[in-house]
Amino acid sequence: MPDVTQVAPGIYRFEVAIQGMPEVPVTYLIKAAGGALIEPGPAAAAPAIRQAMDHLGMRGLAYIIPTHIHVDHGGGTGTLSALFPEAMVVAHPRGVKHLVSPERLIESTGLVWGQDFENLLGPIVPVPETRLKVARDGEVIRLGGRELQIIHALGHSPNHIVILDRRTNGLFCGEALGLPGYQFPPVAPYSFDQDIYVSTIQDLMRLQPDRLFYSHGTVETDAGRAMSRALENARVYSTMVLEAAQRGTALEEIMVLVGDDFSRRYGQRPARADLEIAVAGYVIYFKSKGLLA
Secondary structure (H helix, E strand, C coil): CCCCEEEECCEEEEECCCCCCCCCCEEEEECCCCCEEECCCCHHHHHHHHHHHHHHCCCCCCEEECCCCCHHHHCCHHHHHHHCCCCEEEECHHHHHHHHCCHHHHHHHHHHHCCCCHHHHCCCCCCCHHHEEECCCCCEEEECCEEEEEEECCCCCCCCEEEEECCCCEEEEECECECCCCCCCCCCCCCCCHHHHHHHHHHHHCCCCCEEEECCCCEECCHHHHHHHHHHHHHHHHHHHHHHHHCCCCHHHHHHHHHHHHHHHHCCCCCHHHHHHHHHHHHHHHHHCCCCC
């Protein structure tokens, strides 16, 4: 049974630890009207989600909403959709095709996690097209008297959305605003775009949310400070990686530079896996822009 915690009126949070996954997936349940689930995570999380819903007395779902279609956020969408056939799946227009035909997601997941990833994460299965709701930017979904505003928030991935709960002025931010704690940039190789990521942070700051519901880790109650830190870190570490790579510095040495600077500024060191992904992701991004050979 997961440790289910109420983090705001009608909003419940719990973690589903997956062996070998460095960032623990977090799922949120909104207990209102038909109910909503934000971040289904990988399919391996489905039993824990069922247990959490039973604990809360939630018999069904009106909406299943992954913030984006990386396996740790949306890999289990098809599995959850089959378990709750009355639920509509809400996704960014660019994410819909990957939910209906997940071959590319399966391929990329196999490259990262190994071809036997199903043993760890569970299967990635299609969502029937009739069960999908394409989310327009700014669209509002209603759960009884509760309003959830869908906002396109690209940069970390090209199909990322965030969800603003208008009742609490809380933002389900996925990975659009750095990793929780000290907002280290979540630079996903091949899907990350630095310029768009920075622009997204600036746009979301204008919303002035009161709290941030992160999909890996904590709920940030000083949202303004966290968003400012996410913006600063995005600029500092992208520049640091680019300048070091242009000097011919090896990736391992760049990781040390970034880790040392982060430790000096915040008194803690990012996880090695986060450093590896961020440095590799930035190098791939800058090569795609012609800034590195």
